[in-house]
Amino acid sequence: MTFKIPLRGFDEIRATTIGFAASHFSELEPDMTTVRPFFVLSSRMSLAAQMLGSTMMAALIASASPAAAQATSLEPRVKKLESEMRAVQRKVFPGASDRFFEPEISAPASAPAPTGVSASAPLTDILQRVDTLETQITRLTAQTEENGFKIGQLEKRLLQMEEQAKAAAAAAAAAPAGTGAAAPGAGASTPRPATPGAAAAASAAPSAERVAAVSKIEKPQSADAGEDAYLYGYRLWEAKFYPEAQAQLRFALEKHPRHKRSSYTRNLLGRAYLDDGKPSAAAKMFAENYEKEPKGDRAPESLYFLGESLIKLNEKPKACVAFTELAEVYPDVAAGRLSDRLATGRRNAGCK
The missing domain is CATH 1.10.287 (Helix Hairpins)
Structure with missing residues (x-):
């Protein structure tokens, strides 16, 4: 069958x-x-x-080969992307810590595929690594935007500080800062009696009329800023604007402490205090001028006005010491341009 x-x-x-x-x-x-x-x-x-x-198995293996080949061809590209990402991280965050990004991007170590695993496993691994790269790019983009915002805020703050500094400089320039040739007899002129109410005017806010009057005082403009600063203070003192003169002369000393007119400036500042009814401040300034520049042009005058200030402070014995110092250290000046004043001062102090 x-x-x-x-x-x-x-x-x-x-x-x-x-x-x-x-x-x-x-x-x-x-x-x-x-x-x-x-x-x-x-x-x-x-x-x-x-x-x-057996034949069908061979056919299946052959059909899986293109997928495996595709995964193999993508591997170098993914590694290149990961390398470039690490370079970007180092550029954007040099020396940064793990708080902001992972130091290295590395795909997890994959165990050998067991027998029977789908040929799509390599593609899945590459897709996961690409997802990791996208996550890192998103994180870097966000951090870069945040850094840009912070830098913008810092720049804005710096601009504000620069504007404030410019405004302060403009205000200082607008303050009495004039100069000019010093009046030769400024230090030796006859002392002016304190104007009644001068101290009160100094402490009170200046009136509009006073501000207008002060603004009429001409500010010298020359190539010597230190000279101009002293001369403008002298003009304010001469016009009996004592508080304004004090402020201007202090400004001149701060800006030009080693100027050739520094002895004139300190002496005139002491006189502005004395004429403004401030003998204590005047005495300190006269003594300072004599001690700092004993050979200064206005050192003899400062000794004389120191004696006058001490008389007003009811320190007549000390005033006599100042007058004696003047006669011994500067005999020519004491016998010359200050002779009459020195005699009057010694008489008022009761010096022997």
Whole structure:
């Protein structure tokens, strides 16, 4: 008894299976459609199935090869992206810590794929690493924007500080800062009595009329700023604007402490205090001028006006010491331009 088995759908493996069957299945009919005993048919079909399975496995492996090749071709590109990302991190955040970004971007070590793992596993790994790169780029972008905002705030603050500094400089320039040739007899002129109410005027806010009057005092403008500063103070003192003169002369000393007119300036500042009813401040300034510049042009005058200030402070014995110092240290001046004043001062102090 024989069985006929139609063979369909095996064109692609026909050559392989026929050759194998021809060499092993001697009982097959020449047309490969007839098998004699049933148990022989079963055995031979099993062998054919094994052959077919092997061939299909080979086909599957071959079909997976393009995916694996694609993953392999993407690997260098992903590594390049990761390297560039690390370079960007070092550029944007040199020396930054892990609080802002990961020091290195590295794909997790993948264990060898076990037998039977899908050929898409390499692609999945690459996609995960690309996602990691996108996350890092997003984080860097946000941090860069935040840094840009902070830098903008700092620049704005610096501009404000510069404007404030310019405003302060403009205010200082608007303050009495004039100069000019010093009046030769300024230090030796006759002392003026303190104007009644001068102290009160100094402490009170100046009236509009006083401000207008002070603004009429001409500010010298020359190439010597120190000279101009002293002369403007002298003009204010001469006009009996004592508080304004004091402020201007202090300004001149602060800006030009080593100017050739510094002895004139300190002496005139002491006189502005004395004429303003401030003998204590005047005495300190006269003593300072004498001690700092004993050879200064106005050191003799400062000793004389120191005695006058001490008389007003009811320190007549000390005033006599100042007058004696003047006569001994500067005998020519004491016998010359200050002779009359010195005699009057000694008499008022009761000096022997």
